Amino acid sequence: MIPSLVSLCSQVVVSDHSSSPRWLSWVPRELYRPLLDAAFADCRPLAVNELVQRWPERALRVGGHRGQGPGRTGPNRLSVQAMLLAVVRGLSDPRCALKVVDLCGLHGDEGGFGDSMGGWSLTVALCSMVVQASNGAQRGRKKEGERERKRISALEREKDIKRQWQKGREANGEDVSSDRMCAVLAEEELIKGVRRRMEIERKQQSTLTGVAGTTKENEEKHQGSDVLVHVRADLFVNARSWERVHVALSTSGPLKLQCRYLRVEEISVSSIRTLLDLLPRKGLLGMDVRYSSLGVAGLAELLPLLSTFPALNSLRLHYCNLDFRRDHPGLEDALRDLSQGLAQLQELRRLSLTALRMPGQLRVLLSSLPQPLEVLELPYLSLSPADLAYLSCSHHASTLQQLDLSENRLDENTLPSIRRLLSNASNSLQHLSLSGCGLTDRLLRLLLPSLGICWGLKSLALALNPLSMAGLMDLIRMAVQMPSLRQLLYPNPLEDYQPGLPELPSSAHLLDWPLNDTIDISATSSQLNRVLMENKRTDLFLTCDLLNYDKDLMT
Known part of the structure; x- marks a missing residue:
């Protein structure tokens, strides 16, 4: 992508921080956005700080979206902290x-490459x-209150001085003019008015605080009265x-x-409940x-x-210790409760269940959803032939845009269900993963x-x-005939591995088994790319x- 003239000029402007006092005083508001983009791109935290501190618009969007193209990274850690x-x-x-x-979508993966700020680090920084x-x-409120108290004290001292002066003149038999008396009375009324206003504000604040404690809606409304800036992010x-x-959401x-x-890891249900109770009802999407x-x-x-x-x-549930294979007395009741709970999620369109060990229970869970899913991820679920047969004929099949069945073993018994599922999803499906499914040459x-x-x-x-x-x-010959296909993740052929693999190796074997050093691995890639050319x-x-x-990456 060729940068525009505005982008090139913005890079030059933000590159010299010593000149910022000059150009910040006259730059029009329309140029703040390209200047900030250039400051982020060139890692100029000082310029980021100055631009954001005097941001001329009501909204600032600094979110990052994966899939914007190869080589695209978000702002580095120092720039985010400066912002x-x-x-x-x-x-x-x-x-x-x-x-x-x-800031939704801003964070990168924790422990990833580069100096981008990960999700956990960004959450901690936002809370701070x-x-x-x-x-x-x-x-600031304490300082303002202290200034108000000092002002009142000064007025009271001045009033006392004037009263003493007045009494002294009366004791000496001097006449006090009516104008002076009016001024003294006006000052007394001013002091009383200030005190009365402060007392009324104090009572109103205590009343609002007491009412706000009764319901969550009133609490959000009371807290919102003091809010100057709303910060949206993925936590x-x-x-x-x-x-x-917890402290930041309660403050x-x-x-x-x-x-x-909201992404949570290694915390209990009670802690999750506490966080959810602190979040506004509107706005949470996932x-x-x-x-x-x-x-x-x-x-x-x-x-x-x-x-x-x-x-x-x-809704995504990954490695959450859900085992439906155990035969215990409360399993049927628990499944019924899960089905009823899922039925209440009226807007659910994306469901990801990873390693939940639930063979034979897919119908119980998915049939209760009121709306058809667009994204369904079911890796490591040990799906049974009955599960795949249900999925192929369910009301979700024709609307699926993304389907992940990785690490679910496929064979000749389940292949008809997979073919029926692909046929029903052919008009909508955009992303498909069948990695580690045991597909041999014949099944493929x-x-x-x-x-x-x-x-x-x-x-x-x-x-x-x-x-x-x-x-x-x-x-590969089939893939080149698919006009919309942009990415293909293919397996290393069996010929590229060192001898000793089982006759039908599992995905674990293929993942851990070493490749043959005596074979030119790049020859496979060259042969495949030749078909593309x-x-x-x-x-x-x-x-x-x-x-x-x-x-x-390329969608």
């Missing part, structure tokens, strides 16, 4: 017009910013940051933290629970809480016609399947890199 500090400073800057700061702004506002909370997030002040997507021992009973308790958020459209050849009719498919992941070079070539498909990206694969 947050500028938001706090802008509260007392009359030139700043900020009312909404939208909210508490810092609240403490600053309290100090990432774990056991280490829970207390800090009233000039900054109000709002959450779009909930992501990971590595938390919810259990079946905990999930049944969580779902009614989520139903109180009317805009919630995404039976499945290729069904894959080929998914004309809207943009990404296809088939890693860790035991395919030979012949099967891989069949896959022959069919003039330079827009199709092939990769076998499972760890760095991103289905949204």
Whole structure:
């Protein structure tokens, strides 16, 4: 992408911080956005701080979206910290017009490459910013109250002096003019008026505080009266940051933290409940629970809480210790509670269930959803033939845009259901993952016609399947005939591995088994890319890199 002239000029302007006092005084508001983009791109935290502190518009959007293109990264850590500090400073800057700061999608992955700020770090920084702004506002109110008290004390001292002067003149038999008497009375009335106004404000504040404690709606309204800037973000909370997030959400002040997507890790159901009670009912779009021992009973308790958020459209549960294989007396009741809880999620469109060990129970969960799903991720679920048969004929099949069935074993018994599912989803499906499903050359050849009719498919992941070079070539020849396909994650062919693999290796075998050093691995890539060139498909990206694969990279 060729940068515009405005972008090039903005980079030059923000590169010299010593000149900022000159250009900040005359730059028009229309140029603040390109200047801030240039400051972020060139890692100029000082310029970021000065621009945000006097931001001329009511809204500031600094969110990042994955999938904007290869090589795109968000602002670095120092720039984000400078921006947050500028938001706090802008509260007392009359030139700043900020009312909404939208940071949704800004964070990157924790521990990722580069110096971008991860989700956990950004959440902690946001909470510190909210508490810092609240403490600053309290100090400001104390100073204002102290100034008011000093002013009143000065008036009272002056009044006492004038009274003593008046008494002295009366004792000496001097006449006190009526104008002087009127002035003294006016000052007394002024002092009484100030006192009366302060007393009324104090009573009103205590009354509002008492009423606000009765209901959550009144509490949000009372707290909102002091809010100057609303900060929207995606929050990432774990056991280490829970207390800090709890304090920030409970704090009233000039900054109000709002959450779009809430991700929690390794915290209990009661702690999740506490966080949800502190979030505004409107605005929460997604909930992501990971590595938390919810259990079946905990999930049944969580779902009614989520139903109180009317805009919630995404629910992700990863490794939450849900085991439906155990035969215990309360299993049927728990399943019924889960079904009823899911039925209350009226806007749910994205559902991700990872490693929940629930063979044979897919119908119980998905049939209760009131609306058809658009995104369904079911990796490591040990799906049974009955589960896949239900899914292929369910009301979700024709609306699915993204489907992940990774690490669910497929064989000749389940293949008809998969083909029926792909046929019903052919008009809507855009992303499909069948990695680690045990697809052999023979199974893949039976499945290729069904894959080929998914004309809207943009990404296809088939890693860790035991395919030979012949099967891989069949896959590539089919892929080049799909006009919308932009990414293909293919498995290393069996010929590239060192000898000793089982006859039908599992995905775990293929993941851990070493590749053969005596074979030129790049020869496989060259052979596949030759097929692309022959069919003039330079827009199709092939990769076998499972760890760095991103289905949204080129969409």
